[in-house]
Amino acid sequence: MIPEIAKTILSLRDADLKLRNELIQKGQLSDGYNPKMAELHNRNAAKLEEIIEEIGYPTADKVGEEASEAAWLVIQHAIGQPDFMKKCHNLLESAIESKQANARQLAYLTDRIAVLEGNPQLYGTQFDWNESGELVPNDYDDLSLVNQRRQAIGLNTLEEQTELLQKQVKIENQSPPADYKKRRQEMNAWRKAVGWVEE
Template sequence: MTTAEPLRPDLARELITLAEQSAARRAQRLRNQLDAIHLGQGRHADHASAKVLRRILADHDCWPGHRLVGPDAARAAWSIALHSNDEPDFQRAAAVLLRRAVQADDAPVQHWAHLHDRALINNGDNQEFGTQFFLGATGIELCPVREPTALNQRRASVGLPPAAVALEKMSHRLASMRAGQDSPTVVLAGAP
């Protein structure tokens, strides 16, 4: 992947700002620091961020990858799409464009695997790469996976560690976030 100056630094700044604001809200939510009004405002802000990303996708007819916006902003775009849970059709469309960017060596395959899984889960399907978790009665649990016996092979094919390692890492991250020991960053299910 290229590390040259991005073609659209203006879009890069916009995406990074939106993703940072969203991450701060999610961190507060994980720490139970938001009341119902702030939760609603956060959902509205996430929807607005998705609208900005949707405009960028439409204007450029491609994923805002490393060449267009640089690696940090490409990661920000991924985070925005990943957290657009109220818009499963948008997530699916974004995953298609992200897959194309991966094939063009313009985005990390791990980002696509996470977004692909999130879109599957949000559409009621089993995930493929085991990147999505939920907080169950006994702690962090893996969302349903298709063909679980081949999960670690699929994870390895996209550069992800075994599912048990990711599950342990997520458990530790959640515990430290709730204890306030971590910086206010978002906990993404198995984020690369």
């Protein structure tokens, strides 16, 4: 285990969660991709990429369980860096094959990449607001298959998860975007700009 690197990774996670909490308090989390958050996510991704260049994927045996989980969170949030996320996806797959990482983490990352690329998700881990102002899973292929895949890696059913997340956003006082169509247009323009989808 490399304590200094673990400490650095944990500090990246803590900065991310602190800013997220501030945006929730101000009621700004659902108003598109906040520029401060985008900047922090990109900075965190750049730092984590340096670490990965040095030690490979930060598995629990290299940095400890907590820092490995924190690294995954940083990767999940690096949505402005398609190449970095895809590279980490491949590294995480290899780490799982050698029993050094968690299959649930790969499921979340697989789904996030799929959604950003405009494809249906496999595990139903990614959620967004719909036109009626409800938090619902992003598009997925087939509910029974999604639930089979979720069960295989120890996740609850998609129906249970939907209920949990809908309760959580109420507790956090999160509200849907004021203008659903405008937010969709901005999101699609952003996905093209950073390279998730072609023109």
